[in-house]
Amino acid sequence: MNLIKNKYASIVYFLLAALTIGQLYSCSSSANNIPEEKAEPQAVPVKIFSLKKEKLASAIQIPGELIAYQQVDLYAKVNSFVKKLYVDVGSEVSTGQLLATMEAPELSAQLDAAASRLKSQEAVYVASKANYDRLYETSQTPGTVSQNDIDQAMAKRNSDLAQLDAAKSAYKEIADTKKYLEIRAPFGGVISSRNINPGAYVGPSGKGSEFPIFTLQQQKKLRLVISVPEAYTSFVNDKVNISFSVKALPEKKFTGIVKRLAGALDNKLRSERIEIDVSNEDKKLLPGMVAEVNIPLPASDSTFVIPKTALVNSTERLFVIRVTNSKAKWIDVKKGREITDKVEIYGNLSEGDSLATTGSEELRNGSSISEVTIVKQ
Numbered sequence: 001m002n003l004i005k006n007k008y009a010s011i012v013y014f015l016l017a018a019l020t021i022g023q024l025y026s027c028s029s030s031a032n033n034i035p036e037e038k039a040e041p042q043a044v045p046v047k048i049f050s051l052k053k054e055k056l057a058s059a060i061q062i063p064g065e066l067i068a069y070q071q072v073d074l075y076a077k078v079n080s081f082v083k084k085l086y087v088d089v090g091s092e093v094s095t096g097q098l099l100a101t102m103e104a105p106e107l108s109a110q111l112d113a114a115a116s117r118l119k120s121q122e123a124v125y126v127a128s129k130a131n132y133d134r135l136y137e138t139s140q141t142p143g144t145v146s147q148n149d150i151d152q153a154m155a156k157r158n159s160d161l162a163q164l165d166a167a168k169s170a171y172k173e174i175a176d177t178k179k180y181l182e183i184r185a186p187f188g189g190v191i192s193s194r195n196i197n198p199g200a201y202v203g204p205s206g207k208g209s210e211f212p213i214f215t216l217q218q219q220k221k222l223r224l225v226i227s228v229p230e231a232y233t234s235f236v237n238d239k240v241n242i243s244f245s246v247k248a249l250p251e252k253k254f255t256g257i258v259k260r261l262a263g264a265l266d267n268k269l270r271s272e273r274i275e276i277d278v279s280n281e282d283k284k285l286l287p288g289m290v291a292e293v294n295i296p297l298p299a300s301d302s303t304f305v306i307p308k309t310a311l312v313n314s315t316e317r318l319f320v321i322r323v324t325n326s327k328a329k330w331i332d333v334k335k336g337r338e339i340t341d342k343v344e345i346y347g348n349l350s351e352g353d354s355l356a357t358t359g360s361e362e363l364r365n366g367s368s369i370s371e372v373t374i375v376k377q
Contacts, residue, residue: 047357047373048323049310051349053302058339064226064244064293066278066285068219070187073212077180079203080104082196087214089194093185099214102181102202111178114171121167125160132157189218192287217287222278224256226293227271232337235297236261242276244291249284254291297337303344304351311335311343312359320345321356323369328356330365 080102087099132153139145195211196202202213224244228236240258256276265272278285311333312319319330336344354372356363 045373046321046323046328046363046369048354049307049357049374051304051306051353051355052351054305055302056305056337056339056342056344057296057298058337059294059296060229060232062226062228062293062295064224064276064291066222066224066246066287066289066291068189068192068217068287069221069223069277070189070218071192071287072186072216073205074099074183074214074216075205075212076102076183076202077204078102078104078107078177079201080107080181082198082200082202082213083181085194085196085198087191087194089191091191092189093191093216094188095185097185098182099185099191100183102183104178104181107174107178107181111171111174114167114174118164118167118171121160121164125157125164128153128157128160183213185216187216187218189216189220191215192217219283219287220279220281222280222285222287224276224278224291224293226274226276226295227266227269228274228295230265230270230272232295232297233265233272236272236274236295240296242293242295244293246285246289246291248286248289254278254285303336304346304349305342306345306355307357308338308341308343309358310355311345312361314361319359320347320349321359321363322349323354323356323372326369326372328363328365328367328369 081104083101083103085100087093087097093099132150135145135150135153139147139150191214193215194213196213205212224242236258238258238261241255242258243253243255245253256278258274259277260275262273306320310320312321312330317330317332318335319332322329322331331347331349333345333347333349336346338344
């Protein structure tokens, strides 16, 4: 009997223990299923400033190249041989100065033949003219000379005159061609290269000469050539003063005035070619030098100007944060010129709008502003 009682007592104890564990698990599950209250976003303090318009004057630094004001490659006009050179690399020459002489014996022979034909034709014309004049004088007496004879004599005289004019033109052509055996400077400048020696066979480009005889440059006046990016072309005109420096003379600043604008953009670089005339009487500047050019960009109109810190440049958009009724709102803008700590912006904004001084993507669009601190620009 005692054994049976002990057995029943063990079963009851096990059931009570299981019931207790079930109740505890049920309470724990109920507690875990209680929904958590969603935390409201905390309002953040923001420093703001009042948007206003200003005239932003800035400048850009771009590279430029100095080139000769005038440059020409001099070739021989006719196939010939170099007879004598009168200048060399570095020689300073004046307009019309003789630089080299050539020789072409066949031209001399052609000129002599043309002179002979000219003299012969002159004699023929003189004879035909004299014959016509005699017939005409005789025809003044009625019935002495027929009109047909006079007409034929006139035709012969006119034909011989035309032949004489042709002979003169042929002679002049060969004489002018022979003048090309002298190479003269088309303008004053400096010989920057020489590619031949006496005795060399020369001729027109591609027909006897691969390289020019001389390269002549005008160096007392240079052109500074720059390419202005599209975004800045509206600020540059033909009266802008610029300054520049070169590596060879780092301690010296040079100046110039914009003289020529291309008026069109380069298809590859999307920039406008601009030229500045530079006086170079002392020839310290050399064609081919690279210059660092400073171009001022004066302000023509007032625009919205903000601190650079207020402009947010995310991967998707460019915007500023406007604060209205303690709420932050992202406003898309476009960027204009910029200087050290300020930048121009264009967008759906009005003068007097309150913008966050320090913009950030962490200040979400529509978030609440707990405290506003006004900052003077």
